[in-house]
Amino acid sequence: MPDKPQEPTPGAPRIAIIGSGAAGSSAAWRLRALLGPAAQIEVFEKAPEVGGRAHHIEFAGEQVELGGTLIHTDNRRLLSIAEELGIELKSRSDNSAQAGDLVLWDGQRALVRSSMAGVRLPLALIRRYGPFNLLRLQRLAKAAKANWNSVYGLQDAGRIFERPEDLLDAAGLTPYLGLTLAQAASQQKISPALIDQFVTGVLRDMYNQGSAVVALSGLVALAGAGLAGGSLVAVADGNSTLFAKALNRIQAKTHLSAGVSAVTVAGGSVLVKAGGGPAQPFDSVIIAAPLELANIQITGPAGDPLVTDLGRRYQDVHTTVVAGQITPEFFGPGAAPGDVLTVDQPSIGFKALGRIGYSRELGVPIWKFFSGEALAESVLEGVFRKVQAVHRHLWQAYPVLAPEPRFRPFRLIRGVYQINDFESAVSTLETEATAGWSVADLVSQDLRAPEAS
Ligand SMILES: Cc1cc2nc3c(=O)[nH]c(=O)nc-3n(C[C@H](O)[C@H](O)[C@H](O)COP(=O)(O)OP(=O)(O)OC[C@H]3O[C@@H](n4cnc5c(N)ncnc54)[C@H](O)[C@@H]3O)c2cc1C
Incomplete structure (x- = not known):
């Protein structure tokens, strides 16, 4: 955490x-650039460490990401922060830990088996689904990626977005919100x-859901799977270190194990109550956690609740x-x-299984499963010859993630903002x-023009 927490400037x-x-750290980084060194930026984090869903552990002597892992090489916001901080990235395709075939498994046999290394459209996929289906899918993923990439230019040109749907619309992404990926395909x-098998497999891996996901999420996942060019990287020391170092560099005063229980608009300021301490006044408060999970009482000047229920459910x-050796030929x-x-x-x-590393300590590969329910012992016993x-x-x-995603505005009321409803459309x-x-751009605008909006 910051070596030199900043002192308040009157x-x-x-x-x-x-x-x-990712959301809170990026907002903090951008605010520092917009507001300059005098601004007091304080980050309140419920967990004992920075990073949220970017979280790694040491397992069998190796570092293992448990949550958000892969970053696409077109991801300009994260990679520009990494570059400015001189952070080392590792490439997924360079990592021999991932060596092995891509298998599309139906429970009985491999529908597709392919050595994917360095190949964008493996021959096995072309053989099974035909080149034209794959080319059409690639075209769809590339078009969505080009639309998404236009967001950066809009932000750089100073466009301010008050609602998640405004940002998506400005980038031409609205057509991908009203239908499922299966319908878009x-x-x-x-x-x-192709959709029911390979695409469903990719989506179950990335989103725990199949091809009924909202098309935008589906196409972002397919771009992540390599269908729209580029490649995948991760932060060599663990993705959460990107956020910890960013907060450190901008000298944000970061409070760990400091869960916020209340945000209250009162007079000309917003009171934040965290970690059992007294409420502290701020000019603006950004909530960078899902409102459904954060357990924060958010009230306006008349004690009125500021958050409406979207009926959104987290999966x-x-x-x-x-760590272990796979049963030979379990997957055919x-x-x-x-x-x-x-x-x-x-x-x-x-839903998915991947080889993510190698334990030098135990002398066996390391694997990661995703499942919608606790992984049964019988699955472990079947897939592995020996579990260590x-x-x-x-x-x-x-x-x-479903079509017609619903959002609350980024600005709940002047002084109180939220980011995570953006996840209703896509979560990376x-x-x-x-x-x-x-949201940082919006906050900065509001601070500079207190009479407007
Ligand atoms: C298993 C898994 C795999 C994934 N894989 C990828 C991937 O490979 N690539 C990719 O791009 N994305 C991936 N994602 C998605 C990605 O991780 C998320 O979209 C992203 O990390 C969300 O960032 P966020 O900042 O919006 O939310 P979070 O990371 O959830 O941050 C919210 C923070 O708020 C804190 N908080 C909550 N309530 C309070 C409170 N009351 N007071 C104070 N603090 C509070 C939380 O502790 C948390 O640290 C994956 C997600 C999961 C779960």
Whole structure:
């Protein structure tokens, strides 16, 4: 945490950010650039460390990401912060830990088995689904990615967005919000087999849901799977260190194990009550945590609740990390898999499995499962010849991602802002960082023009 917490400067704006994940850290970073060194930026984090859903542990002697892992090389907000901080990135494709086949598993056999290393469209996929279906899918993912990338230019040109849907609309992404990925694919005459099998497998891996996800989320996931060019990286020392170092560099005063219980608009300031201490006044407060999970009482000047219920539900995702040797040929004849995607077949017992590293201490590979329910012992016993270590973590991972996502405005009331409703449309480290960037722009505008809006 910051070596030199900043002292308050009389008259300088005082901003509280609740949550130190991608959204809160990016908002803090942007605010420092907009407001200059005198602004007092304080981050309140419920957990004992920075990062939120970017979280790594030491397991079997190695560092393992449990949550948000992969960053696309087009992700300009996160990568520009990493570059400015001189942070080392590691490339996924360079990592021999991932060596092994891509397997699309239906519970009985591998529908697709391919050595993916360095290949954008593996031959096995082309053979099974035909080149034109894959090219149409690629075209769709590339178009959505180009739209998303236009957000950066709009932000750089000074566009301010008051609502998540305004940002998405300005980037031409509204057409991807009203329908499922399966519907978007069907409009492009992409074969249902490709959607029900391979695409569903990718989406179960990335979002715990199949092709009924809102099309924008689906296309972002497919871009992440390499269908729209670019490649994937992660922070060498763990993704959360990007956020910890960013907060440190901008000298944000960061309070850890400081859960906020109340945010109250009172007179000309906003009171933040954190960690059992007295309420402290701020000029602006940004809530960078899902409102449904944050457990904060947020009230306006008349004691009125500022947050309406969207009926949004976060999904349980069980992450199970295993050190062990896979049962030979469990996934059919051929080399041991590097990534196992699955079709929607409940008897499989998990959504995805990937080889994520190698334990030098135990001399066996490290694997990570995602499942919608706690991974059954019977699955472990079947998939592994021998299990040497297991770590389980349950996430409230992301909202159920469905068409016609609903949002509350970024500005709940002057002085109180939220970022995480953006996740109703798509939930990644970069999209959250980008939404955080926009909310910082909005806060800065409001602070500079107190009479406007
Ligand atoms: C298993 C898993 C795998 C994923 N894989 C990827 C991936 O590979 N690539 C990718 O881009 N994305 C991935 N994601 C999604 C990505 O991790 C999230 O979209 C992103 O991290 C969300 O960031 P955030 O800052 O909006 O929220 P969070 O990271 O959840 O941050 C919110 C913070 O607020 C804190 N908080 C909550 N309530 C309070 C309170 N009352 N007071 C103070 N603090 C509070 C929380 O402790 C938390 O630190 C994955 C997510 C999961 C769960």
